[in-house]
Amino acid sequence: MIKNFRQVCRFALYQSALKTNSFQNLSKRAFCYVKHHKTFNDNEEIYTHQLSAASQPDTIPTFRVIDLQGSVLAPQYENIPDEILNKIFDTMVQVEEIDTILNMTQRQGKISFYMPSFGEQATTVGVGAALEFEDLVFPQYREQGTIIYRGYTVRDMLNQCIGNIHDLGKGRQMPVHYGSKALNFVTVSSPLTTQVPQASGAGYGYRLRGENKVAATYFGEGAASEGDWHAALNFAATLSCQTLFLCRNNKYAISTPVVDQYRGDGIAGKSIGYGIKTYRVDGNDALAVYHTVKEARNYIVTNKAPAFIEFMTYRIGDHSTSDHSVMYRTEDEISSWKSTNNPITRLGLYLKKSGRRVFDEAKDKEVRAAIKKDIIAALKEANEQKLPAWNTLFEDVYDQLTPNLKEQKEELRQHLNEYGEHYNLQKFASN
Ligand SMILES: Cc1ncc(C[n+]2csc(CCOP(=O)(O)OP(=O)(O)O)c2C)c(N)n1
Structure with missing residues (x-):
């Protein structure tokens, strides 16, 4: 039964195509506009007389600005203000120190659980620097770099990890489930991928309300195998949501390597399938991360449509303190990434070679020692607080x-x- 004018229109088009036997032409040109609503997509069908399976398109290239030695490959992308680049570097160092000490703190039984982000700091800190503060972040769990860049302090982290009266989550979550309304950072959820459709919904709301901001959501390549992920991307594409999808492809989902996670061209290949503007970037290159996020964000607010970025990186640390990753990967593999493709080393080398920062080894040691001292003091303070009633x-x-x-x-x-x-x-x- 025909219910509305749009259906009447579509039905008439169908009848006329039947009469003239012109379905081939219909697919490319026939749009049915009702209140400016387009019914069919462009170029859905192109006909051929050759029977063959579709071939895999070329591998999506990975955008890179500096190489593994910190030398510049694309000078036109060096134009990040010194102040921001130095803040990115300092935050990456701070995150590394925090992760090192809190990992040890868990081993000493002072907190129950921890998840480090070793090797992924350029991605999470670079994203924090490139997004606008009012953009709402829906994290997975390994994105302390983003919330710290926005101003979450070591004390905030420790209050959360201990779950004391100062914990904004009132002690109801496991450690590392950070969140802050003031910092536009939605609380981490343990069940994988729940955050992704939520970000599609928030991005939809921004478009409907005409707000110039984005909902940015993180997930690992493992989380992209969840059913919710596919629904979220399809909603975002078809409803033109102002959502930025941020995939940390760190090669492992706990013990599952990418070869057992997907076939085809990574996660970016799937995003293209959903008709979403898609980028792939070297997640260990802070300059490339920064520029890609800036461009994708700009695309979203200008075009009122979603965008997707796949960050190619590597999880140097264990998945969490409940993991022992040499059970499923070799020491050599880990140390090779650590020594040849470490995001902090690469950015440090770039800053030094380009003369944009003068390094003083003794001073750097002092900075790291001060961070460590502060974390230990914050841990003591957090432990002295009462737990919520x-x-x-x-x-x-x-x-x-x-x-x-x-x-x-x-x-x-x-x-x-x-x-x-x-x-x-x-x-x-x-x-
Ligand atoms: C729905 C659901 N299934 C399984 C888990 C257990 N789990 C927690 S993290 C994780 C791996 C996720 O890997 P990935 O998304 O690649 O992110 P990464 O940890 O590598 O950063 C799994 C399977 C969970 N938390 N929720």
Whole structure:
């Protein structure tokens, strides 16, 4: 049954094509406009008399500005202000130090879990530098570089990892599940890929409201195998969402290497399939990352359409403190990336060779030592704080407690009244 004018129009077109047997021509030219809505895509069908399977297009090239020795390959992309480039470098060093110490802190049993971002700092810090502050970031979990660039402090990180009263998440999440409304950084979610359709939705909202900002979402190449990822990209493409998809292709999803994750041309190849403006960049080259994100962001706000970037990088560290990665990859593989394609070394070499920064070894050591001292002090302070009061457990989900939650809260209160001595209730703030 024909329900509306658009369908009437499409039906008439179909009838006329049937009469004239002109379906071949229809595909390229026949658009049905109703209230400016286009019904068919351009160039959906091109006919041929040769029976053959479609061939794989050429490999998408990876954009690079500096080589592994920090020498410039594309001087036209050196034009990043000194202040920003130095902030990128300093933040990358800071993130590396924080990751080193918090990884050890977990080994000492002072925090329960940690996820380092060794080897991926150019991607996450470079993105932080290139996005606008008001762009909303939907992270996966290994993107501390972005939130730190925006101003999240070591104290914020440690309060979250310990889950004390200063933790913005009120101690309800595992460590590294950072988030900050003030810094436009949505809280990390453990279930993979949930953030990606959320970012499509936020980007859709920005377009509908005529806002000049983007929703930027991170995910690993492993997370791109989730069903939600495909739905998110298709929604973004068809609804013209102002969403920037940021794929950290670090070659492993815990123990699953890329060869078992996908065939075809990486994750960027899939994005092109969804009709999204797609870039591939050397994720260990901070200059290339910065320029690619700037260009993709500009494309989104100008064209009111999504964009996608695949960052080619390598996870130098273990997946998390619950992983021991030499069980599934060799020491040689790790050390070769660490020594020949380390993003911090590469940017440092570039800054030195180009004369844009004067390095002083003794001063650099002092800077790293100061970062370490600060983290240790912040850890001590965070540990001295109380944990959130037990009754806050029931807050923030429903505006008014549901009858079963009321019952559970009362049950817990009675339980703690009766058996409180068996718990270390001193650790918790009072209700
Ligand atoms: C829905 C879901 N499935 C499985 C997991 C367990 N898991 C956590 S991280 C991870 C690997 C993800 O790899 P990738 O997306 O490539 O990101 P990377 O860790 O390499 O940065 C898996 C399988 C999960 N958290 N959620």
